[in-house]
Amino acid sequence: xxxxxxxxxxxxxxxxxSGHVMRCLALAQAWQEAGxxxxxxxxxxxxxxDARVGTEGFGIARMTAAAEGRNDAxxxxxxxxxxxxxxxxxxxxxxxxxxxxxxKAAGLKVLFIDDNGHAASYSADLVLNQxxxxxxxxxxxxxxxxxxxxxxxxxxxxxxxxxxxxxxREIPEMARRLLVTMGGSDPANVTATVIDAIASRPxxxxxxVAGGSNPHLRELRELVGRLEGRVRLVENAxxxxxxxxxxxxxxxxxxxxxxxICFMGLPALIIVLAENQRLVAEELARQxxxxxxxxxxxxxxxxxxxxxxxxxASAEKRRALSTAGRRLVDGLGARRVVAELTxxxxx
Numbered sequence: 614x615x616x617x618x619x620x621x622x623x624x625x626x627x628x629x630x631s632g633h634v635m636r637c638l639a640l641a642q643a644w645q646e647a648g649x650x651x652x653x654x655x656x657x658x659x660x661x662x663d664a665r666v667g668t669e670g671f672g673i674a675r676m677t678a679a680a681e682g683r684n685d686a687x688x689x690x691x692x693x694x695x696x697x698x699x700x701x702x703x704x705x706x707x708x709x710x711x712x713x714x715x716x717k718a719a720g721l722k723v724l725f726i727d728d729n730g731h732a733a734s735y736s737a738d739l740v741l742n743q744x745x746x747x748x749x750x751x752x753x754x755x756x757x758x759x760x761x762x763x764x765x766x767x768x769x770x771x772x773x774x775x776x777x778x779x780x781x782r783e784i785p786e787m788a789r790r791l792l793v794t795m796g797g798s799d800p801a802n803v804t805a806t807v808i809d810a811i812a813s814r815p816x817x818x819x820x821x822v823a824g825g826s827n828p829h830l831r832e833l834r835e836l837v838g839r840l841e842g843r844v845r846l847v848e849n850a851x852x853x854x855x856x857x858x859x860x861x862x863x864x865x866x867x868x869x870x871x872x873x874i875c876f877m878g879l880p881a882l883i884i885v886l887a888e889n890q891r892l893v894a895e896e897l898a899r900q901x902x903x904x905x906x907x908x909x910x911x912x913x914x915x916x917x918x919x920x921x922x923x924x925x926a927s928a929e930k931r932r933a934l935s936t937a938g939r940r941l942v943d944g945l946g947a948r949r950v951v952a953e954l955t956x957x958x959x960x
Contacts, residue, residue, distance in 0.1 A: 616649040616955050620698035622676075622689050623705055624657040627828045631662050631797025632869040633704040636726070636743075639769035640702065641671055643947035646772070647955065652696050654689055661825020661849050662797070672696075686715035693721055700724055700954055703737070706889065710734045724954065727751075728889055735759050738957055741950060743768045743872065745941065746896035762953060768872035768946040777854050778944050782878040784932045788861035788925040790818045792879070794853075795866040795886065797824030803884060803909045805829065805836055807864050810914035811921050812840050820856060825849030862924055862931065864917070867894040867905070872946075875902060875938035880931035882920055884909050902937045 621641060623633040634653065641651035653666050656676035666673055674692050676685060693701050701716055704726035710733045716723050717736050725737035728744055730751030740752060740761050747763040755761070791811065795804045804821055811817055821844055823833055830848060837846045850856060853873060857863070863874055863881040867890035874881045885894045885908045898905040906912045906920060924930060 616644060616647050616951070617699040618696050619644050619649060619651040619700050619702060619954075620654055620674075620689070620693045620696060621651055621702045621704070622654045622708070623702075624655050625659055625662040625797070625826060626657045627659070627798045627800050627826055629657065629705075629798075630868065631659070631824060631826050633726075634658070634662050634666070635771070635797065636769040636869050637702060637704050638666060638669060638671075639771040639947045640950055642669065642772045643951045644954070645670065647951050652692070652698070654692050656685070659798075659826040664825075665851075683711070683715060686712050686719075690716060690719040690721060693719075702726065706731055708732075710736070713737045722957070724950075729892060739950075739953055741767055743946060744893050744896070745900060745902070746892045760953070760957070762950060765872060765875070765941045766943075766946060767950055768876075768942045768944075769869075769950065770872060770876055770942070770944050770947060773852075774854050774873060774876055774944055777858065777877065780858065780877075782858070782935055784880075784928050784935060785861060786928050787816075788880070788928075788931060789816060790820070790859060790861045791921065791925075792820050792822065792856060792860035792863040793865075794822040794863065794870055795824075795884070796868045796870060798826040798828065799824065799866070799886070800828060801886065801909055802829040802832065803866065803886060805833060806909070806914065807884075807917055808833075808836060808840075808844055810917035811864075812843055814918070814922070817921075817925070819844040820847060820860065821845070822847045822850050822853070822856060862921065864906075864921065866890070867897075871897065871903070872942050875942040876944050878935040878939045880924060880934040881938075882906050882917075882924060884912060900937065900941070901933065902941055903934060 625631040625634040652672040702724045723737040724739045735755035857877040866886040867883040894905040897903040
């Protein structure tokens with residue numbers, strides 16, 4: 614059965630990052646594989662994000678209203694009607710209780726993707742929180758008809774990771790290959806901070822990934838040039854599973870890349886790049902899935918270098934982190950969400 618068309622309301626920019634759109638892209642891919650189509654409704658985007666969405670075969674509709682406001686909800690509703698979407702997916706911190714209520718009042722089925730229970734109340738048909746700290750306690754005010762999809766069981770991974778489900782990671786006695794990835798934009802240029810902290814180690818091979826929306830590409834290129842071959846810079850990577858498979862350790866922002874790292878069993882240290890990542894990092898550290906370096910504004914170069922060195926030297930610790938990550942994320946989350954969309958009454 615053709616599940617029909619999905620309208621996805623999400624934005625991307627250097628400030629916002631690309632995480633909201635990229636996890637929605639994973640959902641759109643799974644919807645496409647089930648026989649459906651998807652259209653992205655975006656008020657803000659970047660050339661790199663637009664190119665990726667288009668390459669995957671999804672349409673883009675431009676929004677002109679400010680996110681969260683009634684005009685935005687009205688535009689989204691009209692777009693849903695024009696493209697005959699059976700569901701609208703909403704992902705972004707500006708969208709709250711009123712936005713959900715407006716879409717529901719218009720007769721739409723709504724999937725609301727959330728991270729920290731930021732809305733005052735929830736009237737969406739489905740609320741998805743893929744984070745390890747997700748619990749019903751975050752959603753005391755939701756409609757009786759609202760179904761909560763909670764935890765990494767529903768983690769949205771793009772389809773390029775599917776081929777790696779049966780892959781087994783080897784844990785070397787000493788980790789020498791380091792992956793640095795701070796997401797699609799990295800407005801504070803934490804990538805450069807991490808490179809500076811560890812580039813002096815002669816025993817470490819560094820691969821730094823800069824997203825296509827990164828505003829500091831020129832600075833990073835200059836930094837890597839000065840380091841004369843000690844660091845390789847990969848821009849707008851489209852082969853993240855391969856890069857993660859090659860690495861022994863990662864230093865990453867505590868965003869949506871977490872779930873890819875877990876799935877690939879890559880031992881990692883994570884840095885909180887924004888307040889909305891704090892609970893994510895704390896819970897992953899508490900569960901022994903990743904090590905947290907704390908907030909980017911507080912971590913020091915010496916602290917980064919010390920923690921990377923300790924993890925690189927401990928095969929036992931890396932093995933434990935790898936096992937815990939694979940146990941947490943099995944890569945089937947997007948399929949599970951699509952199953953919920955298609956089975957929910959009226960879906």
